[in-house]
Amino acid sequence: MTRFIGWEELMENKGPYYLTTAIAYTSGKPHIGNCYEIVLADCIARYKRADGYDVRFQTGSDEHGQKIETRAIEEGVSPREFVDATAGVIKSLCDLLNTSYDRFIRTTDADHERQIQKIFKRFYDQGDIYKGAYEGPYCTECEAFYTTSQLTEDGKCPICGGDVHPEKEEAYFFKMSKYADRLIDYINTHPEFIQPVSRKNEMMNNFLLPGLQDLCVSRTSFKWGIPVDFDPNHVVYVWLDALSNYITGLGYDAEGHSSDLYKKYWPADLHLIGKDIIRFHTIYWPIFLMALGEPLPKQIFGHPWLLQGGEKMSKSKGNVIYADDLVDIFGVDATRYFVVHEMPFENDGVITWELLVERINADLANTLGNLVNRTISMSNKYFGGEVRNAGASEAVDEDLKAVVCGAYDKVEARMDELRVADALSEIFAVFKRLNKYIDETEPWALAKDEAKKDRLATVLYNLTEGITIGASLLAPFLPDTAARIVSQLNTEIRDFSQVKEFGLYPSGNHVTDAPEILFARLDKEETLAKAEAVRVRQREEFLAHQKKARENLVKAGRMTPEEAAALDAQENPDAQTPVAVIDIEAKPEIEYDDFAKMQFRVGKILSCEAVPKSKKLLCSQVQVGSEVKQIVSGIRASYTPEEMVGKQVMVLTNLKPAKLAGVLSEGMLLCAEDAEGKLALVSPEKDMPSGAEIC
Numbered sequence: 001m002t003r004f005i006g007w008e009e010l011m012e013n014k015g016p017y018y019l020t021t022a023i024a025y026t027s028g029k030p031h032i033g034n035c036y037e038i039v040l041a042d043c044i045a046r047y048k049r050a051d052g053y054d055v056r057f058q059t060g061s062d063e064h065g066q067k068i069e070t071r072a073i074e075e076g077v078s079p080r081e082f083v084d085a086t087a088g089v090i091k092s093l094c095d096l097l098n099t100s101y102d103r104f105i106r107t108t109d110a111d112h113e114r115q116i117q118k119i120f121k122r123f124y125d126q127g128d129i130y131k132g133a134y135e136g137p138y139c140t141e142c143e144a145f146y147t148t149s150q151l152t153e154d155g156k157c158p159i160c161g162g163d164v165h166p167e168k169e170e171a172y173f174f175k176m177s178k179y180a181d182r183l184i185d186y187i188n189t190h191p192e193f194i195q196p197v198s199r200k201n202e203m204m205n206n207f208l209l210p211g212l213q214d215l216c217v218s219r220t221s222f223k224w225g226i227p228v229d230f231d232p233n234h235v236v237y238v239w240l241d242a243l244s245n246y247i248t249g250l251g252y253d254a255e256g257h258s259s260d261l262y263k264k265y266w267p268a269d270l271h272l273i274g275k276d277i278i279r280f281h282t283i284y285w286p287i288f289l290m291a292l293g294e295p296l297p298k299q300i301f302g303h304p305w306l307l308q309g310g311e312k313m314s315k316s317k318g319n320v321i322y323a324d325d326l327v328d329i330f331g332v333d334a335t336r337y338f339v340v341h342e343m344p345f346e347n348d349g350v351i352t353w354e355l356l357v358e359r360i361n362a363d364l365a366n367t368l369g370n371l372v373n374r375t376i377s378m379s380n381k382y383f384g385g386e387v388r389n390a391g392a393s394e395a396v397d398e399d400l401k402a403v404v405c406g407a408y409d410k411v412e413a414r415m416d417e418l419r420v421a422d423a424l425s426e427i428f429a430v431f432k433r434l435n436k437y438i439d440e441t442e443p444w445a446l447a448k449d450e451a452k453k454d455r456l457a458t459v460l461y462n463l464t465e466g467i468t469i470g471a472s473l474l475a476p477f478l479p480d481t482a483a484r485i486v487s488q489l490n491t492e493i494r495d496f497s498q499v500k501e502f503g504l505y506p507s508g509n510h511v512t513d514a515p516e517i518l519f520a521r522l523d524k525e526e527t528l529a530k531a532e533a534v535r536v537r538q539r540e541e542f543l544a545h546q547k548k549a550r551e552n553l554v555k556a557g558r559m560t561p562e563e564a565a566a567l568d569a570q571e572n573p574d575a576q577t578p579v580a581v582i583d584i585e586a587k588p589e590i591e592y593d594d595f596a597k598m599q600f601r602v603g604k605i606l607s608c609e610a611v612p613k614s615k616k617l618l619c620s621q622v623q624v625g626s627e628v629k630q631i632v633s634g635i636r637a638s639y640t641p642e643e644m645v646g647k648q649v650m651v652l653t654n655l656k657p658a659k660l661a662g663v664l665s666e667g668m669l670l671c672a673e674d675a676e677g678k679l680a681l682v683s684p685e686k687d688m689p690s691g692a693e694i695c
Contacts, residue, residue, distance in 0.1 A: 017053035018265035023060040026086040033306040042099040046476035060105035065238040069224040074549035118254035138167040176212040268297040278302035333478040353531040369518035376515040390454035600694035603651040608644035625691025632665035
């Protein structure tokens with residue numbers, strides 16, 4: 001057994017660790033860019049548990065606000081019915097992605113709503129809140145107020161890029177400036193508080209240092225929110241409501257009777273959020289906590305976005321990818337692997353169907369899956385499945401053991417920096433080293449020499465042991481895959497206290513005699529065809545939903561029929577004009593043999609002139625293959641001779657020649673005729689060679 005000095009016998013209990021995600025807004029189904037956050041958080045939570053921490057992991061849904069009220073009208077249901085359904089979808093996606101949250105909090109939960117009312121009243125009694133009136137730009141999509149100077153150059157929302165509209169209403173305001181200097185000092189003296197550093201600089205330079213305006217914390221223009229109990233015309237503004245979930249979910253009480261759970265886990269060790277809502281979490285939320293006299297979270301990490309081919313995902317653009325569609329095609333752990341591995345620490349990540357196929361084939365099917373399958377298959381082939389450490393070591397073994405046993409320290413360092421994608425890469429470096437070890441030792445060659453049987457056994461033991469350690473490190477990221485690996489090796493996931501020791505796999509143990517494929521290689525074209533089917537289905541669902549939504553908005557008086565029709569036409573231009581139809585009397589049915597007697601070919605009109613003795617006829621010289629046919633057609637009312645030249649046409653070539661107005665015609669040009677008798681030549685959709693058969 002190889003043992004690396006300095007590693008304790010047992011993993012110490014490292015104390016409580018509280019991790020949260022932003023709670024998902026219930027305006028609709030989250031796409032994979034939204035779901036990335038819950039997967040990332042789950043990887044961190046599982047890792048911290050394995051690393052000896054007592055983890056509390058909270059996520060949930062944000063369910064109040066003007067946008068929710070409008071969405072409920074669009075669906076023709078009450079706001080409560082709407083959020084119940086949408087929160088169910090959000091929670092089901094968290095479960096589908098195998099996330100290990102301890103509480104899924106909803107801002108419509110009774111315990112949360114009561115504490116929000118208490119918090120609001122406490123702020124008011126302390127003089128932190130006063131009643132006034134708001135007038136200025138408002139973004140419904142972001143549920144955010146802005147000053148004119150904060151808008152983009154073209155007057156759009158600086159976060160989502162959408163339209164803003166003027167709002168004027170009575171509201172309560174929080175005195176942000178009262179705490180601004182204190183927050184600035186805290187950020188300056190706690191460099192780890194906002195990560196990455198670029199997010200901290202953005203908040204300081206764009207919001208804090210220029211001076212904070214007082215924050216609107218109630219609304220009167222809609223009713224779907226938590227009522228201000230001492231002034232029921234007001235509902236609590238969504239950001240004060242939503243942000244407070246991080247403490248209400250632990251049992252915080254604004255009157256001083258907080259639960260033991262709160263006392264154990266607060267302050268949070270990590271708030272994991274998207275970069276688009278970092279202002280609310282790093283400015284408003286810390287100030288609310290200061291006003292409550294509570295400690296600030298230890299760290300707030302604003303992660304980047306996952307973009308579809310470089311663009312933000314949008315239903316209207318038709319480029320949205322949902323987690324359940326990815327799971328249907330690729331599986332849970334392949335989806336988890338991709339979204340974590342492809343997201344850089346600070347810059348936006350990219351997801352495309354093509355990249356998914358490439359990454360799964362290269363990393364999961366080849367590097368990992370093939371390694372496990374080859375190792376188990378060789379153990380069965382050469383030793384009947386027995387894995388035995390025969391002690392026949394060579395120099396190359398020590399390098400392998402150093403890489404495998406040194407992986408934990410590298411992974412730990414990356415996880416401490418929240419560079420989760422890099423941590424995953426460090427684990428896959430172990431699997432790549434094991435693959436290289438197979439090439440270096442060539443077990444198939446060793447098997448040919450009976451004298452090298454002990455060396456072969458030792459090589460296969462080292463591979464099995466290395467895979468076990470790698471799978472144990474992989475478990476927080478791909479839990480199902482790690483469990484399947486150790487099951488096939490007839491062992492268990494190891495505690496992190498044991499992943500720096502090499503040689504714990506029981507010598508003489510047997511691997512499965514029926515190894516399974518962890519990740520099958522994907523056919524790119526087949527997968528892209530599935531992706532296209534998903535895109536078409538989503539587009540149809542989107543258009544149907546938009547139509548229903550506008551019908552309900554018209555019924556509710558929120559939109560005029562003309563506005564709805566204009567938006568429908570804008571989103572679905574193909575459906576603007578009804579298809580014109582003509583019904584004609586059907587001719588008697590014919591047999592296929594009758595049809596087969598006719599020969600249709602593509603022709604090109606070389607020249608054309610009017611027939612002198614007719615007002616209806618044009619005479620065209622039509623190239624069909626290598627010959628030129630003269631064809632007379634009654635289309636002079638629809639085409640001039642000049643218009644005819646150069647056109648590709650469909651020709652009936654074996655029609656018996658006949659004279660029309662004294663001019664020989666050697667075929668027929670095919671035309672379509674509308675109800676007014678106007679003709680249009682029938683042409684192939686794409687450019688085709690002259691003489692091509694039409695079949």
